[in-house]
Amino acid sequence: MLESYFPHGMAPYLIGGLLIGAGVALLYVTTGRLGGASTFFSAAWSYLLQTSFFRQAALREGRNWRTIYALGMMLGGLLYAVAGLPLIETQLPVWKFIVGGLLIGFGARLGGGCTSGHGICGMASLSGGSFLMVCTFLGTAMATAMLVARLGV
Amino acid sequence: MPRGLDMVCTLTSGVLFGFGLAWSTMIRPESVLAFLTLQDLGLLLVLGSAVGVNLLVFQLLPRWRARSLLGNDFEQRPFALSRQSIFGGVLFGLGWGLCGVCPGPALAGVGAGLVAARFDLAWALLSILVGALLHGLWAGRSS
Numbered sequence: 001m002l003e004s005y006f007p008h009g010m011a012p013y014l015i016g017g018l019l020i021g022a023g024v025a026l027l028y029v030t031t032g033r034l035g036g037a038s039t040f041f042s043a044a045w046s047y048l049l050q051t052s053f054f055r056q057a058a059l060r061e062g063r064n065w066r067t068i069y070a071l072g073m074m075l076g077g078l079l080y081a082v083a084g085l086p087l088i089e090t091q092l093p094v095w096k097f098i099v100g101g102l103l104i105g106f107g108a109r110l111g112g113g114c115t116s117g118h119g120i121c122g123m124a125s126l127s128g129g130s131f132l133m134v135c136t137f138l139g140t141a142m143a144t145a146m147l148v149a150r151l152g153v
Numbered sequence: 154m155p156r157g158l159d160m161v162c163t164l165t166s167g168v169l170f171g172f173g174l175a176w177s178t179m180i181r182p183e184s185v186l187a188f189l190t191l192q193d194l195g196l197l198l199v200l201g202s203a204v205g206v207n208l209l210v211f212q213l214l215p216r217w218r219a220r221s222l223l224g225n226d227f228e229q230r231p232f233a234l235s236r237q238s239i240f241g242g243v244l245f246g247l248g249w250g251l252c253g254v255c256p257g258p259a260l261a262g263v264g265a266g267l268v269a270a271r272f273d274l275a276w277a278l279l280s281i282l283v284g285a286l287l288h289g290l291w292a293g294r295s296s
Contacts, residue, residue, distance in 0.1 A: 005194045008178075013195035016177020017202030023169030024203065025210045030162035032221035034228045035170065037257040041285035049286075053293030058231070065163050070260050072167020077264030079168065080175035087175070087265060090182050090273050096252040097276040101259070103248025104277075105284020108256060110292075111241025112232045115255045116170075119200055122230055124207035129234035133242045140246025145189035148251060 023076075024120055033065065034125075036117025037073065038108040040066040111137065159223055171261035173203075180262035180274070182253030189250055248284075256281055 002010075027035040043063035046054040081087060108114040111133055113122060118137075122130020177199045178184040188196035215227050232238075249255055254262070254277040262274035 006198075007193055008195065010195070010198055013177050013198035014202050016173045016175075016179065017199035018206060019173025019176055020170050020199065021173075021203035021206030023166045023171075023173060024207050026169060027163060027166035028207070028210055028221070028227070029214060030166075030222045031159055032223075032225035032227040033163075034230055035166060037170075037255075037260065038281075038285075041256060041281050042289055044282065045286050045289060049289070051290065051293045053289045065159070068160055068163045069167040069170075072164040073171035073174070073257060073260040074167075074264035075164070076168040076171020076173070077175050077180060077261035078171075078267055079264075080172050080261075081265040081268035085176070087269075088178075088181055088183075089269070089271055092182050092252060092273065094273065094276050097254065097273060098280045100248040100252030100254060101277040101280020102284040102287070103244050103251070104255060104259075105248075105281035105286075106288045106291075107241045107244025107246070107248060107284070108281075109241070109285050109288040111238045111245050113230075114245065114257070115200070115249075116257050117230070118232075120203050120207060121211075122232065123204045124211045125230055126208075126212070127230060127232065129232055129238075130230065132234060133238065136239055136242035137246035137249060140243045141250035142189045142191075144247050144250025145186050145253070149186075149190050 020120070024116070024124075027069070031065070033062075034117070034121040035069060036113050036121055037070070038105075038114040038117055040070045041105055042109050043067070044070075107137075162223065170257065171264060174258050174261040175265050180258045180265055182258075182274075185249075185253035185255075185258070189253070252277060 024035045027033050043059045043066045046059040046063050118130040118133040174180050187193040259274055259278040263278050
């Protein structure tokens with residue numbers, strides 16, 4: 001029964017999730033920070049742009065640690081690949097990453113967070129608002145992915 | 154700039170996060186799409202175990218200590234639910250459902266792709282950056 005829900009087993013997901021959780025926990029325990037990923041994408045622009053939005057303290061004050069954290073995430077992926085652990089390359093067409101990425105960047109910032117900010121930090125903080133946001137983006141993403149699969153694009 | 158130990162802890166946290174994303178196969182868009190179309194429920198285990206660890210840490214640690222180990226205050230999420238944020242969640246969901254990438258896996262996936270010189274997720278990363286830029290310009294205009 002379980003095998004039909006987890007055709008690739010449960011171990012990689014549980015181990016990976018615990019590692020992700022350990023990363024977010026280490027950040028909180030040592031620095032008190034909430035390790036969502038998406039704010040970095042706005043904060044990075046505050047180095048370049050002088051508009052009132054990108055000058056706001058919330059982006060400028062956190063931009064250095066968020067950049068280090070983002071570089072750490074890239075480095076984590078790099079170390080995994082360097083270690084020769086299993087990786088399967090994607091077959092998705094580039095246009096999906098471009099169109100999807102624009103929606104993700106705009107939407108995650110308008111929505112105040114993504115899968116790590118609302119999904120991990122928000123839910124672990126028992127935030128009702130974050131829980132509703134997770135239901136919103138997860139529900140929309142499921143409907144979208146099913147429609148795309150049905151249409152075969 | 155965060156100082157020495159702070160920087161080491163922040164970087165290490167990111168490395169663990171990125172390594173975990175790669176281990177859990179969440180940097181492979183097809184894995185995420187398999188969850189979203191209910192063919193493989195693995196993402197639930199990833200999210201569940203990551204939330205489980207932090208539910209304990211976030212709920213218990215502030216009761217035992219007034220400050221973090223390096224002496225900072227514990228942050229609170231500055232989030233207020235609104236009609237706008239729900240709309241943002243819908244847009245995010247549309248993009249996530251189309252390409253199976255979200256901001257964390259885009260970062261970790263670019264790192265993992267460097268070794269084999271595969272840059273698929275770099276397109277997602279750049280587009281997320283542009284999307285965040287457009288949001289900032291738009292939000293700045295309407296405020």
